[in-house]
Amino acid sequence: MSAGDLVGAVAIGFAAGVTSGLLGVGGGVLFVPGLVIFLGLDQVDAEATSLLAIIPVALVGAWRQHGYGNVRLRDGIVVGVLSPVGVAGGALLAHALPDRALALLFAGVQLYFAFTLARRALRPREG
Numbered sequence: 001m002s003a004g005d006l007v008g009a010v011a012i013g014f015a016a017g018v019t020s021g022l023l024g025v026g027g028g029v030l031f032v033p034g035l036v037i038f039l040g041l042d043q044v045d046a047e048a049t050s051l052l053a054i055i056p057v058a059l060v061g062a063w064r065q066h067g068y069g070n071v072r073l074r075d076g077i078v079v080g081v082l083s084p085v086g087v088a089g090g091a092l093l094a095h096a097l098p099d100r101a102l103a104l105l106f107a108g109v110q111l112y113f114a115f116t117l118a119r120r121a122l123r124p125r126e127g
Contacts, residue, residue, distance in 0.1 A: 008038040013053070020057050021064070028054070032106060043102040044094050051087070 001009070012034035019030055028050050035046035065071050094102055 005039055008034075012038060016053075017057060020061050024061070028106075029110070036103070043099045043106065047094060047102070047106075048091075 012031060016030040016034070019025055028047070031050035031053050032043075032046045035041040035049055036043060039046075041049065062071060062076070066073075097105075
């Protein structure tokens with residue numbers, strides 16, 4: 001890893017950490033695009049690297065939020081127990097698809113969630 005890559009990785013990690021703590025996102029939302037755009041990784045390598053990098057982010061974030069009483073433990077356990085099955089299938093699919101298709105799918109998922117969250121945030125509150 002070159003010095004420039006190291007600086008880029010540090011910047012991506014810091015930005016993802018701050019964003020994760022502030023908004024509950026950071027892993028795939030920032031790690032994958034950052035690794036592709038700034039470090040030149042291909043989509044599969046960026047996704048795989050993001051999966052490893054999210055472990056400490058998720059642990060620290062969950063620990064801090066648990067201290068504030070914000071963790072719904074049962075829901076987290078259900079999602080956490082079922083996720084590895086999906087990850088295994090998704091990893092197989094990621095290796096079967098072309099890099100461009102993965103990048104477009106990733107962008108589509110990002111746009112869908114961005115649109116849905118923006119629509120919810122802009123909706124008038126009831127009550």
